[in-house]
Amino acid sequence: MNNIVNEEILRLENINKAFSGVQVLHNINVSIHRGEVLGLLGENGAGKSTLLKIISGLHEATSGNVYLDNKQINIKKPSDAKKYGIAMIPQEFNLVSSLNVFENVFLGQELKKGRLLDKNSMRQRTQALLNQLETHLDPDSLIETLSVAEKQMVEIAKALVNQASILIMDEPTTVLTNQEVGVLFELIAKLKAQGVTIIFISHKLKEVKLLCDRLMILRDGHLVSIEPVINLDEEDMASKMVGRELNQIFPEHSQVSKDIALQVEQLNIDNLIENIEFKVHRGEVLGFAGLIGSGRTEMAEAVMGLRKKSSGKIKVFDQEVIINTVKDAVDHGLAYLSEDRQGSGLIMNFNLPENISLISLKKYIKGFIQHKQTRQTAEQYSQQFAIKAPSLDSELQFLSGGNQQKVYLAKWMDTQPDILILDEPTRGVDINTKKDIYHFIHTLTEQGKAVIIISSEMEELIGLAHRVLVIREGKIAGQLSGADIEEQKIMFLRRWR
Template sequence: MSAVLEMRGISKSFPGIRALSDVDLVVDAGEVHAIVGENGAGKSTLMKILAGVYQPDEGAILLGGAPVRITGPIDARKRGIGMVYQELNLVPDLTVAENITLGATPARFGLVQRRRLHEEAAAVLDALDARISPTALLGSLTVSQQQIVEIAKAYAQRPSIIVLDEPTSSLSEHESQALFQVVRRMREDGIAIIYISHRLREVLDLADRVTVLRDGRQIETRDSAGLTAGEMIRLMVGRDLTDVFPKREVPIGETVLEVRGLSRQGAFEDVSFDVRAGEIVGLAGLVGAGRTEVARAIFGLDRAQAGIVRVNGAEVHARTPEQGVASGIAYVPEDRKRDGIIPSASIKDNISLPVLGRLSTGGWISRARETELATAQVTALGVSPPVIDRPVDTLSGGNQQKVVIAKWLAAQPRVLILDEPTRGVDVGAKADIHEIIGELAASGTAILLISSELPEVLAVSDRIFVLHEGSVSAELSRAEANETSVMHAATGEAAA
């Protein structure tokens, strides 16, 4: 194979931060080259240099062996570099075809050529073997289908290089398989694919080579053949993490949360389960099975039409999150940026939000008590840097997630619902968050865990309830639960 891309000796500094130091990256035509590393390792900075968003302080970029200077994102696109970011950049109210051709819509005399538009989009989808109708409204598609449309949009520009940044972060492992087929199809077409992901198993399954970054430096580039997840973790964090999802054995107490016959039309039906003190109960299922909808109804974000929720035997009628908190329930949402934090506010202001009443006297907030609370939570959860007046959006993803958890722990809940608690965070932060979860369970908190990462659910759960199309299809003990039994129940096979 020939090198399509060479990045040689790339270095980049920002005020007070050395983001990249002498990094090399070589990607061949028809290769899937994964870049892995903790948040803050330099992956995004390196890709922004490739995309022309940043200019390197030192180093050179070669495309097809020729040195180039990429002046900006438009220049990068003209040079055959396609970027697919973690956040979808599509228009829900337009059709699939309109999204794929966005920016290059076929027109004549100022009028859009609808037939040609659909033919061009259909040709792109066919080339990727993606079974999606070009006339479908984008907003009607599943998240995994929308992700494929995002890739098709980049593919339509006929790039020689495509960068995929966390393309499966919002997908279950089952749904990710369709996307992997698309990636393999592009590899067959000779496209060089740079693949960034925190999911190490999919990196090993998909990538030909892996480059590991740590603290802005290139640690190693290896063939994926023979490489293990454990070796990648050691290279990424500089120490051995024998278990990314450590399970802490704690005594299980009395039932704290009871859910009986919970129903909401079109979302879930007759859902029943319970969680005991010190117990971690996993709620598994494919995306769209109703896991998040059930959690939101328990907490009071959405209203259930039937069913009963009890906390410590007392019936709960949470119509709002405030009532949920008052009942002893806390909910860490799946989308931390949209629902979990106020990004521009400080760590201190975010942590104190649920308990302002407790920190106030006569309507006046005690700044001293607020500072004391935030400092204690930041210290207990290992938020880095531990500067409580720092805006949350300046933190890494893992530390933002710790702030979300700290905010709800300040409310001292009896039930903690964690919806995708480690989505989009690096392997070191995952271990930290699961250590926190283990300590909460040891303190007697009842924990309901939702995750699309099946290894995570299996590793930490004492029991697992599996949802299929809005209904509980199986209850599995820790001894009974494995990838096969959970997936059978999640796809409806166990019930059949």
């Protein structure tokens, strides 16, 4: 962390924002310095993404003024922000699946040679950006073929293509490997040295402490504080975000039953996973660790009927079952939260009742859809999970990432599952929402349900799991349980064994 440059580049005065009469930002005033990394913290629903969308032209402020280099500017659409040198890497991807990488990087700002697209120049410039990011992505790869982490790198390349003077990063590291995070941090240091201002949102307090010069903390749409990061430790950050001291994040472990809820035998997917075998009992949290691309997600997709397996048996409560589709899995009491809630879990222009009843819709049909019942159910889950939304009719795209994740969890709970597979269940959510999800998982296990957690966060696996299986290159590299579930042992198994 370098010394903060005190020259102001951007100033926000009395920024207010309301949606459908509901106030989400209240008189935000902040001066942002040239060449600093300003961290932005707050619980999900605190107003962080809304504020950044105002700066980047995705939303208009209800009232207030924005100044760039001490001159008032009007940002009404993303092209205005781009004109002023402001670029944003969004939390949720904004990519066209049917286009390739270089076409997405230059989407809306294509290079031309005469009247024709200059594809060679766009391809070459994209390759240069990908080299800068130290990723092996091919500029000609289709977006629909990429992993979540690879899509994140494309979003970063999109933001870098115009050499912005203000770069907004909304949860850029949540799906990246440790190596990719290291590359990103090196890139941020280089940009900062060039005088680029970075506004950085993250729920990972350790990386905020490491990376940022100052921290701006929002709570319920109000500015709580803005101060040098050196003045704050992680406990200070957490308590300022939630307005109170946080008690124990992880609950006690439930008692594990002898009854086996799910058993997988000799599961194979050609060229992806080999001879995966495991059991999970009633009341147990079984963790899966492994690097991105190790086969963790592919395994879960095969169990859920989302991916074709080449061989293998699945038993539910000692009965062998055939699962070829998601419907088969749901019929046998399985549920699956995928790591990409927006891409394959929720429909962003649907409201809460419509999303929550997506899979369980059949039980609400009596000749026609019983909309009153779907709304009652959505209201119940909204209270149970403390979902913050202007109303039940709010489209999911207007909810924060953490509240979207709660809706996603509610959608699957409405199928009344006995076995839950949760793939990166707390990706992109704040520390208090994490605590809520962890304690809800404990409630599930206390009810005798079996839970499988796939996670890249060591603390999450150590704090929640009764046992941890480590997958490496498509195979089970080892198992840890009890006091042996330690970060060093997990890292050793996932990299070397």
